[in-house]
Every structure is written in structure tokens, then in C-alpha cells.
Amino acid sequence: MALFQISEPGESDLPHERRLAAGIDLGTTYSLVATVKSGMAVVLNDAAGRPLLPSIVRYTPEGEIVVGYAAGEAQAEDPKNTLVSVKRFMGRGVRDIAHVETLPYDFVDAPGMAKLKTRAGVKSPVEISAEILKVARTRAEAHLGGELAGVVITVPAYFDDAQRQATKDAARLAGLNVLRLLNEPTAAAVAYGLDNAAEGIYAIYDLGGGTFDISILKLSRGVFEVLATGGDSALGGDDFDHRIFCWALEAARLPPLSAGDARLIMTHAREAKEFLSRHDRAQIACRLSSGQVLDLTLDAATFAGISDTLVRKTLNAVRKALRDAHLKVADVKGVVMVGGSTRMPQVQRAVAEFFGQEPLNNLDPDKVVALGAATQANLLAGNRSGQDDWLLLDVIPLSLGLEIMGGLTEKVIPRNATLPATRAQDFTTFRDGQTAMAIHVVQGEREMVSDCRSLARFELRGIPPMVAGAARIRVTFQVDADGLLAVSAREETSGVEAQVTVKPSYGLSDDEVAVMLKDSIRHARDDAQRRALKEVQVEAQRLIEASEAALKEDGHLLSAEETARIETAIARLQTLILGDNRRQITLAMDDLGFETQEFAHRRMDQNIRRALSGKKVAELDLPGRA
Amino acid sequence: MEPLEFNADFFTLFQLPRAFRLDLAELERRYREAQQAVHPDRFAAAGNEARRVSLQWAARVNEAWQTLKSPLARARYLLELAGQAIGTTSNPAMDSAFLMEQMEWREAAQEARVRRDPRALEHLRDRLAQTLEASFREVAVALDERGEYAVAAECVRRLMFQEKLARELDDALAALEDEEADA
Numbered sequence: 001m002a003l004f005q006i007s008e009p010g011e012s013d014l015p016h017e018r019r020l021a022a023g024i025d026l027g028t029t030y031s032l033v034a035t036v037k038s039g040m041a042v043v044l045n046d047a048a049g050r051p052l053l054p055s056i057v058r059y060t061p062e063g064e065i066v067v068g069y070a071a072g073e074a075q076a077e078d079p080k081n082t083l084v085s086v087k088r089f090m091g092r093g094v095r096d097i098a099h100v101e102t103l104p105y106d107f108v109d110a111p112g113m114a115k116l117k118t119r120a121g122v123k124s125p126v127e128i129s130a131e132i133l134k135v136a137r138t139r140a141e142a143h144l145g146g147e148l149a150g151v152v153i154t155v156p157a158y159f160d161d162a163q164r165q166a167t168k169d170a171a172r173l174a175g176l177n178v179l180r181l182l183n184e185p186t187a188a189a190v191a192y193g194l195d196n197a198a199e200g201i202y203a204i205y206d207l208g209g210g211t212f213d214i215s216i217l218k219l220s221r222g223v224f225e226v227l228a229t230g231g232d233s234a235l236g237g238d239d240f241d242h243r244i245f246c247w248a249l250e251a252a253r254l255p256p257l258s259a260g261d262a263r264l265i266m267t268h269a270r271e272a273k274e275f276l277s278r279h280d281r282a283q284i285a286c287r288l289s290s291g292q293v294l295d296l297t298l299d300a301a302t303f304a305g306i307s308d309t310l311v312r313k314t315l316n317a318v319r320k321a322l323r324d325a326h327l328k329v330a331d332v333k334g335v336v337m338v339g340g341s342t343r344m345p346q347v348q349r350a351v352a353e354f355f356g357q358e359p360l361n362n363l364d365p366d367k368v369v370a371l372g373a374a375t376q377a378n379l380l381a382g383n384r385s386g387q388d389d390w391l392l393l394d395v396i397p398l399s400l401g402l403e404i405m406g407g408l409t410e411k412v413i414p415r416n417a418t419l420p421a422t423r424a425q426d427f428t429t430f431r432d433g434q435t436a437m438a439i440h441v442v443q444g445e446r447e448m449v450s451d452c453r454s455l456a457r458f459e460l461r462g463i464p465p466m467v468a469g470a471a472r473i474r475v476t477f478q479v480d481a482d483g484l485l486a487v488s489a490r491e492e493t494s495g496v497e498a499q500v501t502v503k504p505s506y507g508l509s510d511d512e513v514a515v516m517l518k519d520s521i522r523h524a525r526d527d528a529q530r531r532a533l534k535e536v537q538v539e540a541q542r543l544i545e546a547s548e549a550a551l552k553e554d555g556h557l558l559s560a561e562e563t564a565r566i567e568t569a570i571a572r573l574q575t576l577i578l579g580d581n582r583r584q585i586t587l588a589m590d591d592l593g594f595e596t597q598e599f600a601h602r603r604m605d606q607n608i609r610r611a612l613s614g615k616k617v618a619e620l621d622l623p624g625r626a
Numbered sequence: 627m628e629p630l631e632f633n634a635d636f637f638t639l640f641q642l643p644r645a646f647r648l649d650l651a652e653l654e655r656r657y658r659e660a661q662q663a664v665h666p667d668r669f670a671a672a673g674n675e676a677r678r679v680s681l682q683w684a685a686r687v688n689e690a691w692q693t694l695k696s697p698l699a700r701a702r703y704l705l706e707l708a709g710q711a712i713g714t715t716s717n718p719a720m721d722s723a724f725l726m727e728q729m730e731w732r733e734a735a736q737e738a739r740v741r742r743d744p745r746a747l748e749h750l751r752d753r754l755a756q757t758l759e760a761s762f763r764e765v766a767v768a769l770d771e772r773g774e775y776a777v778a779a780e781c782v783r784r785l786m787f788q789e790k791l792a793r794e795l796d797d798a799l800a801a802l803e804d805e806e807a808d809a
Contacts, residue, residue, distance in 0.1 A: 019671070150670070179670045223658055316804055323800055380670035391662055417692070420666060422685035480681055481666040546673040593675045600679040601632070604664055608683065611663035612641050612656055 019149035021179070021381035022140040023187070023373025026129060026153055026167065028087040028210030028236060029340070031055050032367060033136040034374035035144060036383070041191065041371040044143045052366065053139070055209075057131045058082040059120035067135045076264045079104035081118045085238055088210045089114050089125040090170075091162030098234050099242055104259030113166065126166050130173035137174055150179040152377035154369050156211040157183035158231035158397045160443050161455050161485050168482070175535075179380040181482040184208070185215035186226055186394050187372030188338040192363055193219045194375065194390075200333035201227075203321075205351055205359065206369075207314060207341040210236040214318045216325045216332070225393040228416045230321035235313060237273070237341035243306045244269035244298065248284055252294050261288045268294075276300050277343040304346040311350045318354065324416050335359040340366050393418050396479055403440035403449045405430070412477050415445065420480050426492075427473045433465040437473060441487055455485065464494045533582050540577050540585050544570055547596055550603060557602045562595075569595045632683070635707055636690035646704055646769040648694065657691040698789055701765050701782050710775035712782055728787055735791070739798045747802070751795045754788060761785050 023041075025032045030052040034043045043051045050069070058071035059081045066074075074082045083105070089097060094107045094114040106117035115124045133153075140148055153176075155167050164181055171178045185204035192198060198219050206213040213231040217224055245266050248254075257265070264286055272282035281299040288294060322329065335351060337359045342348065351359050363371075376392070378384075395416045401409040402425065413423050429437065437460045444452030463471050472492040479485050547570055555563060569592040576585045637644040640656040662668075664683035669676050693699045705712055731750070738746035761781055768778035 180667065222662075319803060320800065323796065380667055382671045391658070391665055392667060393661065393665075418688045420681050420685045421688055422682070423689075478681070478685065481684075542671065543673040546671070546676065550676070589674075593673065596673065596675050597679075600673075600675045603676070604679050604683050605632075607663040608639075608660050608687075611659040 018383050019381040020141075020144045020146050021150050021152075021374075021377035021383065022136075022144075022148055023152045023182075023370050023375070023377045024133065024136045024140075024154070024176075025184070025187075025370035025373060026087065026132065026136075026155075026170075027055055027369075028085050028208055028238065029055060030209070030366065031132050031136055032370035033140050034367070034370040035140060036374050036378040041374040041378075043367050043370055044139050046139060053132065053135060054084075055087065055132050056082060056084045057086070057128050059118045059123075061119065063120070065120070065131055067131050075267060076260050079259045079263045080106060081120075083116060083118070083123075083128050085210055086116075086125045086128045088234065088238070089116075090129065091160070091164075091166040092125075096234075098239075102242070102245075102262060104263055112162070126170045127173060129167070129170035133170055133174035133176060137176055148176065150177045150377065150381050152180045152182050152187075152373045152380065153178055154182050154184045154187050154373045155483075156206075156208070156231065156233055157185050157213040157215050157226075157229040157394075158211065158233045159483070160233070160398055160453055161400075161483065162453065163233065164483050168484070178482075179377055181484075182373055182376055182392075183213070183215065183226070183229070183394055183483075184211075184369045185213045185229070185338060186217070186224065186392060187370075187376065188336060188363075188368045189215070189217050189219065189224055189372070190375055190390070190392065191368045191372035192336050192360070193217075193224060194388075195363065198334065201327060201331050203318070203332050203335045203355070204338055205314070205318070205335055205342065206231075206338040207347060208236050208339040209341065210234070210238050212236060212314050212317065214314070214321045216321050216327065222390045223393065224390060226395045226418075227327070228321045228324035229395055229397050230317040230324070231397070232313065232317060235310065236339075237270075239310055240273055240307050240341065240344065241266055241269045243310065244272055244284075244303065247298070247302070247306050248294065248296055251296050254288075254292075254294070258289055261290075264288070265294065272298055273303070273344070276303050277345060300345065307344075307346065311347055314347075315350060315354050329355055332357075336363070336368075337361050338365050338368055394481070394483075395419060396421065396483055398443045398453075399445055400441065400443050400455075400477055400479070400485060401452070402427075402475065403442060407449045408447055409442055409444075409449050409452055412475070413479060417479075419483060420478070422476065422478045424474050424476045427475060428469050429463065429466065429471045429473075430468055432468050434468070434471070435463045435465055436461045437463060439475060439487070439489055441477075441485070456487065458487075458489075460489045460491065462494075463491050466493075533580055536582050536585050536589075537577050540573055540589050543589055543592060544573055544577075547592060550596070550599065554599075554603050554606065557606065558599060562599070566592070566595045566599065632686065636694055636703065639687070639690050640694070642694075644704070644707070646697075646701060646766045648700065650695065653691075653694055657687065657695075660687045660690075697762050697765075698782070698785050701762075701769065701778065701785070704769055705775060705779055705782060708775050710779050712779050712786075724784060724787075728791070731791055735795055735798060739802075742802060742805075744799060744802050747795055747799050751792065751799070754792050754795065758785065758788055758792065761788065 022033055022035045032043050032051060032053065034041055045051050046053065053068050054072045056068065056071040058066045058074050058078065060066055071082055075084065091113055093112065094100060094109040097114060100107065108115045108117055108122050113124060115122050137148060153167060153171055155164055168178055168181060185206045188204050188206060189202060200219060202217050202219055204215045204217065211231065211233050212235040213229065215229040216227045218227055248265055248269060268284045268286050272284050275282040281297055283297055285295045332355055335355050335357065342365050348359060395418055396413060397415060399411045399415045400413040401411040404410045412425050413421050438457060439460060440449065440457045441455045442449055442452035443455050446452055460473060473489060474492050475487065475489045477485060477487055547566065551563065551566065573588040573592055576588050640653065640660065642648065642653065642656065661684060664680055664687060666677060666680045666684055669680040693703050702712060734750055738750065761784060765778050765781045768774045768781060
């Protein structure tokens with residue numbers, strides 16, 4: 001699918017100069033890391049040959065941080081300091097968390113996002129997730145033999161802005177350069193689609209440990225287009241465990257449990273669930289701290305019965321997504337099953353019955369997301385060869401809106417709009433002489449603001465006093481390809497402007513990240529400084545390479561004077577990179593950015609025209625190109 | 627070739643004739659080609675400036691696609707380009723026979739909803755689809771053949787009502803289905 005082969009800015013001209021890239025599936029229960037090796041996506045195993053990395057972090061009494069299987073072993077004995085399924089808390093307040101009363105943790109309700117009290121101090125889900133990402137990073141770098149240039153991290157398609165931002169912050173804390181946050185079902189579609197040369201309408205049914213996504217995609221040569229997505233970011237395998245847990249408490253008439261016993265039974269509930277994927281009945285047997293012995297048998301039919309409402313909830317979301325895509329069940333050519341929880345026979349049966357066809361299980365449901373992410377990371381890092389080239393068009397899962405009078409919402413970007421998306425909306429004052437206006441950004445489908453998720457509040461001040469209705473306030477929403485929102489507002493008659501990246505209400509400010517980075521490497525404070533410098537140097541180098549490639553490629557779009565100015569800015573940055581003044585490097589990068597602004601516009605303009613004229617670059621007379 | 631401005635109209639952007647009757651397959655092809663050229667994923671490893679420009683362009687291309695692929699949005703856009711005001715839906719000039727008809731539709735929909743009768747809703751939805759189609763044919767003639775923008779605007783105003791009703795019918799059907807599934 002080579003529409004036009006120009007090397008993009010930042011893309012290496014030399015084929016052997018590969019940039020190291022990885023895909024990370026940061027899952028509720030397990031995480032995986034994968035990379036592309038000699039053209040094949042592969043999941044990277046740990047030293048013991050295990051592909052899965054349990055998403056469990058333990059803060060030990062010795063002050064160490066243990067991640068993965070070793071941490072998991074301490075769950076029952078040290079539940080408060082052994083954190084599992086922390087993905088469910090990302091970007092969520094205590095009130096948003098399901099079954100919070102049955103969780104063994106000490107929550108601290110911080111503004112925007114719940115935090116957890118551990119023996120190592122109060123930790124945010126972002127910091128805890130960063131520990132998992134660090135292990136994934138180390139694993140990838142050990143396998144690849146070098147530093148990662150960039151990663152793609154997957155998130156549930158149904159994650160809202162807060163949850164996405166939290167994931168991106170965690171990656172930053174782990175020192176990762178995020179090329180893209182990729183929706184899990186979309187990643188799976190890439191892996192499946194490329195493997196099977198699939199074309200047509202496909203549904204990706206992704207039931208993970210803590211989240212459920214359904215995405216409807218149109219696959220055609222070289223394009224993966226998401227038509228609609230839906231789901232529930234708090235519905236997954238954990239909920240099936242919880243159903244078994246509740247069933248066990250009732251069946252054995254157990255008194256209120258200690259945190260350790262609750263964890264123990266939850267673990268046995270999970271094992272029973274997994275056992276029931278292959279057998280008709282499972283035993284739940286363990287000895288509680290009181291000495292009481294629990295010994296129950298759960299059969300498949302009973303399990304299907306107690307979890308039936310969960311399965312039906314997923315099918316309702318499927319129905320809604322199909323409707324949003326203006327499609328019928330019969331239009332769906334194949335249903336790809338993703339996520340370990342789709343191994344449950346009752347899920348397989350329900351999906352088969354709903355779609356009237358056997359779902360596709362030919363890819364490992366645990367690995368497919370990581371494999372797709374690795375493939376996309378490889379592409380985005382610029383390791384593209386002529387033949388593999390594709391485009392992903394994804395959508396926003398939940399509508400974005402503003403609060404208007406009476407606590408109602410006004411939608412600005414509807415759900416399932418293709419990303420990136422920009423939309424502007426005009427508002428006016430409702431009182432004479434009104435000089436300020438509060439803007440409240442929400443995400444969700446409901447009419448009432450109180451039923452939607454609040455993303456940010458900000459105030460536009462300094463509106464010149466006018467009669468009611470005379471001011472014209474234009475609020476612009478911009479959602480990037482990661483599904484992250486930035487909002488700006490401007491009073492059109494006076495030009496008063498307010499620019500907000502929708503972070504403050506729950507995301508981390510740069511200062512907070514700096515503090516956390518320092519915290520996490522307390523014993524080596526200089527390291528933080530050095531790392532920050534190195535990051536800037538790497539980024540500057542990338543910018544220089546990109547600018548030089550652009551000059552080489554499209555220098556003909558510039559006058560001699562413009563070229564000279566850009567070259568001067570490059571040279572200056574080149575010199576500063578060798579030094580250690582971070583601030584100066586940053587300023588020089590800004591300068592170069594400024595000088596190339598107009599150039600970037602002209603290049604894009606040329607690209608799009610070239611694309612639409614349907615000509616290959618080889619047919620175009622391009623000066624300055626060998 | 628004409629220089630392509632960021633603010634060029636959507637037809638110019640996709641290099642398609644400015645008309646209501648549009649080859650949708652061609653539109654989709656152009657959209658995809660344009661996205662291939664400007665999408666942020668093409669610039670993941672580029673400088674900030676190039677990434678920013680790419681984001682703006684990709685959003686613009688998406689907006690153009692969303693606008694042109696929907697017949698109602700496309701008709702409204704053509705009227706906007708022609709400087710023809712559509713007027714609000716509360717336009718007093720709306721003829722009363724049409725408003726009466728709308729009321730009847732709504733009552734029928736309400737009744738079917740209360741009776742929990744998905745068949746009746748579907749029947750209404752099918753009938754409405756035919757009405758919509760006829761209205762779009764009128765719009766096509768007014769816009770593409772006669773250049774009668776005021777006539778087209780009148781049609782579009784009706785279509786706005788009818789599409790809203792269609793959405794409500796869809797929502798009602800969806801609500802019934804969900805109720806059934808949860809029962």
C-alpha cells in the first residue's frame with residue numbers, strides 16, 4: 001500500500017539504522033511487552049521464560065519494590081502493600097471504584113484520583129503503574145540491547161480522558177517516550193488483520209481483567225478504520241472473580257473477613273474461574289486465618305448463572321456499538337476474541353449466539369494486543385519498509401461537552417468521532433457587564449452534568465463589559481490521536497484568551513512529575529538531573545534530524561533566506577547539545593521550532609496535494625532529491 | 627496546481643466538484659489518501675512543529691469527511707458556502723401542514739414506545755426513511771440543477787426535523803432492545 005513513498009521527517013534514510021521500539025500492553029491483571037524482530041512481532045519473556053508480567057507491585061518492609069510473580073506470592077500475607085489491579089484506579093476517585101469496600105487497601109481520596117497508603121508512603125495509581133512499566137522497559141532494553149526510542153502503550157478503548165492522561169503520566173514517570181496510546185481492540189485488529197489479510201467489517205470483543213471493550217472496524221487494504229467503539233471501563237474478569245467470591249461467602253456462611261482472608265478467597269475464586277474454562281467443576285478449598293476450612297465445589301452451570309448479568313452487560317454494549325456504526329449483526333464478517341476472560345465458555349457461547357457465528361480464537365487472546373502494539377510502535381518509530389504501511393483511524397469513545405445553564409451538558413464532540421478532531425463552539429454572556437465566564441468540560445453521554453465525568457473547570461476572565469449576549473466566546477476542543485483533550489477559549493471581539501490543556505483536575509503537572517521522579521530515585525538525585533538533560537538532548541537530536549531530513553526533502557519550498565535561517569537555528573542547537581545547559585537547549589529548540597513553523601505548513605500542504613493528485617513521488621519532479 | 631489553503635472549502639480540499647450529488651466511494655478514497663498524507667502517525671518521530679501542523683490538518687480532513695459524507699450536513703454546508711441562511715428550526719415560515727404532520731409522527735412514535743411495540747417503531751422508521759429519501763432528492767434537484775438555494779434551505783429545515791425524529795426513533799428502539807436484553 002505504497003501511496004507515495006517519501007521518507008517522513010525523522011525517518012531514517014539508512015535502512016539498517018533501526019530505532020528500538022516496543023509495544024506494552026499494560027493490563028489490569030497481566031502486562032506484556034513485545035517488539036518486532038526481523039519483521040515478526042514477538043512477545044518478550046522474562047529470564048524464567050514467562051511471557052506474562054503480573055501487574056502486581058509490592059512495597060516490601062526492606063524498602064524494595066517488587067513487581068510481578070514474586071510480588072503476587074505475598075498477596076495474602078501482605079495485602080495492603082501488595083497492589084493488584086491498580087489499573088482500575090487510574091484516573092478514578094474513590095467513589096468511582098467498584099466494590100471498594102471489599103478491597104484490602106487504605107485509600108486516600110486525593111482530588112481527582114484515589115491514592116493508596118502503603119508502607120512506602122502514599123502512592124498514586126500512576127506511580128504504581130510506572131513501576132510495572134519500568135520492569136517492562138528493562139525487559140525490552142535487555143532483549144534489544146539498547147535504549148528504547150519509543151513505545152506504544154495500549155489502553156482500553158473505553159478509557160476516558162482522565163484514564164488516558166494517567167497512563168501517559170505513568171509512562172513519563174517510567175522514562176518512556178510514548179509514540180502513541182493505542183486502543184487495545186485496535187491493536188488487536190492490527191495484529192489480526194495483518195496476519196490474516198482480513199478485509200471487511202470486524203468486531204473486536206475484548207474482555208480483559210478489569211475492562212471490556214467492543215470495537216467495530218472496517219478493514220481494508222492499508223487502512224484500519226474504527227467505526228464505533230463501546231464498552232465498560234469497570235467490567236472484566238475481576239468481576240467474575242468477585243461473583244464467585246460472593247457466592248462462596250454465601251455458600252459457606254462466612255463471617256466478615258480480614259483483608260488477608262478476603263484476598264485469599266479472591267485468589268481461589270480466580271483459580272476456580274480459570275479451572276472452569278477447561279473443566280465442568282472446580283473446587284475452592286483453603287484454610288482461613290481463623291483456622292476455619294473452606295471447601296466448596298462450583299459447577300460450570302452455577303458459574304454461568306451467577307455471572308449471566310455480566311455477560312449480558314457486554315452484549316448490550318455490543319448492540320450499542322453496532323447501532324452507532326449503523327450496522328447490523330449480519331454485516332459483521334468476523335468476531336475476534338481478545339483478553340484472557342474470553343476463555344470463559346459462557347462468554348464464548350454468548351458471543352457466538354449473538355453474532356450467529358463462531359468467534360475467531362486463532363490468536364492468543366493474552367498476547368494479541370501486545371503484538372499489535374509492537375507492530376504499530378515499529379511503524380511509528382520510523383522502521384517502515386515499503387510494503388508494510390498502514391493507517392489507523394480511531395475514534396473518541398465518549399462524547400465531550402460543556403456545562404450550560406441548568407446543569408445540562410452541550411455536546412461539542414460526539415462519541416465515535418474520528419480522531420484527531422477539533423470543534424469550536426460559541427457561547428455568550430447572559431448578564432449585562434459580565435466580565436468572567438466559567439467553563440466546565442465534561443465527558444459522557446448523559447444530559448445532566450452531574451452524571452458525566454468532570455474533566456476540567458477553568459475561568460475566562462477579562463471579558464470587556466458588554467450587554468448580555470454581545471460577547472462571543474469561542475471554545476475550541478482539540479482531541480489528538482491518543483484521545484487526549486486540549487481546550488482553549490477566546491473572546492472573539494476582544495481577543496481575550498485562555499488556553500488549557502485539560503490536565504489540572506486530575507493529571508500531573510510537570511512539577512509533580514519532577515517531584516515524583518526525584519522521589520523515585522531519591523538515593524541518586526543527580527541521576528534525575530542527568531536523565532532530564534539526556535532526555536532533552538535526545539529530543540533535540542531528534543528535532544535536528546527531522547529538520548535536516550525535511551530540508552533535504554523539501555528545501556525547494558523555501559527561499560534562500562528562509563533556508564539560511566533554519567540552518568542557522570540547527571547549527572546553534574547542534575552546538576548547545578554538546579553542552580549541559582538544559583534551559584538553553586530547550587530555548588534553541590523553541591527557536592528552531594519557530595523557524596520551521598511555516599515550512600511545516602508548506603510541506604503538509606504539498607503532501608496532501610500530492611496524495612490527492614494520486615501521483616507517486618517518483619513521477620514528480622522533485623528538486624533536491626537524489 | 628492551485629495552492630491549497632488550510633482554509634480551503636471541503637470540496638476544494640478533496641478536489642471534488644462542489645455539488646450535492648457526490649460519488650461517495652470517490653469521497654472515501656480521497657479522504658483516506660488525504661489522511662495518509664497528514665495523519666499524526668506519519669509524524670510520530672518528527673519535530674513538535676510538524677506534529678502540531680499534522681494534528682491540525684488531520685482534524686480538518688476529518689471534519690471535511692464528516693461533513694461531506696452525511697447528506698444533511700453536506701446540504702447545509704453547500705448552503706453555507708452559497709451564503710444562504712437556513713434559519714432556525716423555530717422559523718415561523720415553517721408551513722403548518724408540515725408541523726401538523728410532525729406532531730402526528732411524534733404521537734405515533736410515543737404510542738409505540740408506551741406499548742413497547744418494536745414492530746410499530748420499525749415500521750415508522752422505514753416510512754420515515756422513505757420520506758427522508760424523497761426530501762434529499764428534492765434537495766439534489768434544487769441545489770445541483772436549479773440553483774434554487776431558498777427552496778433547498780426550506781427542504782433542509784424540514785430534513786433537520788425529520789432526522790431528529792429518526793434519531794429519536796432509533797433511540798426508542800435501542801431502549802426497547804436493552805430492556806428486552808435485561809429482562
